[in-house]
Amino acid sequence: MFRERIRERYEKLTPSFRRIADYLLDNYREAAFLTGSQLAKKLRVDPATVVRFAQRLGYDGYPDLAREVRALVQEELQVQEPVLEAQPETPAELLRAILLSEAQNLERLGRSLTDSVVEEIVQAILKARHILVVGQGPLAGEAAAVAHRLNILGLSAKALNMDLVNASMALQGVGEGDLVLGLEISEYAFGSVDATNLLRTAAQQGAKAVSITGRASAPLARAADITVAVPTASIVGVPSTGSLTAFLNALLLVIAKERLSEQKALAKNFEQLVHRLMEGRYELEQQVLREAEREGES
16 A cells, blocks of 8 residues: 555655655545646646656556555545534534544544554564553543553553653663554644654664554654554544544454453453452451450450
8 A cells, every 4th residue: 555655665755755745645535636747736846756756655657656546545435424414503413423423434444454554563562572552642541541451451561651751761671572552643732752752762772663643644653663544534623533542442352352362361360369369368357356356365
């Protein structure tokens, strides 16, 4: 897919090529219906630059690239658009309309995911020595929830506080075999340390970086080894996190299925630990009672 090719080569692209790449990543539906000359005019670059860009990605020319973009759009067009009988007026009507929009986002997300990307993310999580989860801005809570669920599944995971000192301390031990998962809907929701710099630093230290972001051309996506761009369209004008939350939930369920045997072993061990603790508490209570009885007799 053209998006994967762009991601793999992005850091080595010229400024003009990056302008084309960013437009294709974020506006591929519009780009699908533009000729090479029209795209060049819109982005104020030379038509030859568009051709060279396509060739830089490994295509024979822009028509080959455009065909792949159109194929993606045609597949997405199979998703039924939510039909609103009238403009929502009441909270209940608006809520139903939002749910229809979210369902459309989810179907588009499902169609856009490739088997290779999903498999790569799943294996990265399963094989990671330790997992750091970082949520940009309002997604900090989501990051904490993901880390907690990974812990329940028996994986070593921690939600990273975006405080400068805590982030620096957490990165001290990060290296090969570790995984950093970055979550972001808006790149403008900065903390004292932004997720992009954190992922980039972790990758430089040898860790694998995965990003789930609302825009394929976002800096967080470019800092990651693997990226999933989730639809954030909303009928109220505020980016939706619904697709991101649903994707993470589905991903965690896949991980749970993959670790089913380990889960059974963990559950058995958990029960044994509970029994040991209960027995220990009972013995302690009995000892306290015996000592109290002896004191009473004396």
